[in-house]
Ligand SMILES: *[C@@H]1O[C@H](CO)[C@@H](O)[C@H](O)[C@H]1NC(C)=O
Ligand SMILES: *[C@@H]1O[C@H](CO)[C@@H](O)[C@H](O)[C@H]1NC(C)=O
Ligand SMILES: *[C@@H]1O[C@H](CO)[C@@H](O)[C@H](O)[C@H]1NC(C)=O
Ligand SMILES: *[C@@H]1O[C@H](CO)[C@@H](O)[C@H](O)[C@H]1NC(C)=O
Ligand SMILES: *[C@@H]1O[C@H](CO)[C@@H](O)[C@H](O)[C@H]1NC(C)=O
């Protein structure tokens with residue numbers, strides 16, 4: 239550690255001495271710069287007013303690109319954008335100012351990915367499943383280059399990094415497994431490695447993670463403002479000593495803002511889990527008692543316990559803000575819809591009555607269940623709720639199977655960031671649910687063929703209104719699984735079902751044994767279909783009534799009541815169901831609407847336009863049928 243610290247200090251020394259020519263801290267030997275179609279931004283420090291010439295030369299010394307830039311005062315920085323380069327290398331990059339020059343060697347062009355988040359992103363290759371195997375394979379990947387930013391916080395936005403844990407390096411067992419929660423991030427490495435294998439391009443990986451940190455700390459003021467959260471950077475939390483910093487914006491300021499001037503290809507993010515037991519930096523060991531005491535839980539920090547129900551604002555806002563900031567900071571070389579992948583929370587406590595994990599997972603999708611979606615375009619998600627690891631030596635909050643996480647991220651990256659249209663990168667998601675009131679069955683139709691790993695009686699729950707509560711969640715056991723459908727029994731719910739949810743638990747299933755997968759082994763993500771007016775707005779509130787006569791009177795009464803309280807419930811006549819995400823070829827399914835009175839038919843027709851406008855939303859609704867003789871015959 240000490241030796242590294244010294245090296246880093248030496249490397250950074252010129253940056254602080256005014257006027258001396260240098261590259262910014264995160265440009266170094268062995269680095270990967272972003273390849274075409276973007277140009278790589280290169281910047282550094284110099285004597286204000288002086289001209290800096292930047293030359294990129296090939297192995298033979300041939301100059302390939304030459305750029306000049308004037309050092310701006312008073313910041314003393316110069317910036318250039320290299321011409322878009324094909325992948326490959328090695329190149330030398332020389333900056334000259336008068337008689338001074340600095341040269342970086344062994345530079346490659348490829349794709350640069352930023353990996354950020356909490357302790358699950360900081361977990362190193364040393365800590366994961368099959369660590370020795372993974373570390374031994376390191377030297378097979380000399381064209382992947384790794385760089386780790388040191389944990390740092392700041393009250394103000396910094397121009398350059400203050401400290402680096404690992405300067406740009408060729409991977410070795412030592413620098414991939416430097417210790418626990420140091421460097422190098424296993425999720426980042428495994429993703430980078432599979433990107434390299436899939437693309438054949440050099441890959442640059444930048445790790446920027448700190449255990450036990452809430453999203454607020456990674457957010458600029460703009461994000462906090464957009465979500466109505468306090469921006470007070472002076473506030474200290476009562477549990478600050480227990481985890482990473484929680485003060486708003488401090489990590490954005492010190493660890494992200496300095497990197498904005500770098501051209502990137504994508505971002506991977508793993509954040510949201512509770513912050514304790516993240517033996518990252520400055521964390522004294524915690525007793526089991528401290529961790530399980532109710533007062534501790536009540537005041538937990540990162541986002542399964544802090545501002546959980548704002549995460550559906552903070553996360554989409556952070557993504558949008560980082561995109562804008564990286565695009566602007568890189569002279570528009572980083573694309574405005576920078577691909578952004580993330581890991582949906584895994585598991586923590588096997589038995590927990592608290593649903594904050596389930597809510598956070600849902601909010602990670604902006605309450606829409608799958609990504610990309612309208613609020614989170616160009617994003618992708620690795621579902622991880624089936625990769626729990628109760629006996630992880632780092633605590634169950636830190637599952638060791640990061641290979642499957644990275645594999646699921648890779649599929650999303652290939653589909654979303656690299657445009658592989660045919661690739662299945664999402665698990666099965668319901669396209670609709672049909673409630674058969676008279677038989678007490680709910681049939682859920684999925685977007686993909688289902689593989690049932692586990693016939694679990696706990697996985698599905700229905701929201702059942704009762705006198706006591708407008709929504710009581712009752713188990714709805716699976717009675718049949720078809721190739722794309724699941725039939726649930728509603729024996730417990732004697733009134734109308736107003737909502738449906740799946741895998742809504744902190745620890746929903748055993749390792750790789752959630753109930754539903756697709757044939758690619760991707761789990762069906764958790765979902766919440768909610769028709770209840772008090773529920774979420776985006777998840778699908780419309781009810782569709784199929785004609786029938788002898789409908790349960792109670793159900794109808796419940797519906798009427800619902801209609802009064804929620805103007806958003808629409809009675810449709812005919813509307814094509816939208817293709818499910820990732821299933822462009824699915825034929826539209828025509829459905830019939832309520833037509834038991836002309837008044838209602840008119841009402842339905844008049845609402846059709848509005849509903850059609852909402853049909854940009856690809857998310858399912860609960861359809862309700864009242865199948866019995868009557869009008870139909
Ligand atoms: C860089 O500076 C060294 C002296 O410090 C000099 O020998 C070398 O020729 C210079 N290189 C270039 C490309 O100007
Ligand atoms: C990492 O943590 C594990 C489990 O607690 C421990 O056995 C190991 O010694 C630690 N390794 C280092 C390098 O600290
Ligand atoms: C976020 O979720 C909460 C709780 O479910 C809800 O009240 C709020 O309207 C949601 N906000 C957004 C922006 O979706
Ligand atoms: C880096 O980007 C920021 C934000 O756009 C900008 O203010 C700053 O001038 C840039 N720095 C350099 C050296 O180009
Ligand atoms: C660990 O390695 C074994 C043997 O190669 C393999 O079967 C297993 O899937 C690996 N585990 C993970 C999590 O990758």
Ligand SMILES: *[C@@H]1O[C@H](CO)[C@@H](O)[C@H](O)[C@H]1NC(C)=O
Pocket residue numbers: 672674679680681718725863
């Ligand atoms: C629901 O599924 C069951 C079989 O699981 C089937 O008998 C029934 O007809 C289905 N109902 C509807 C409305 O599709």
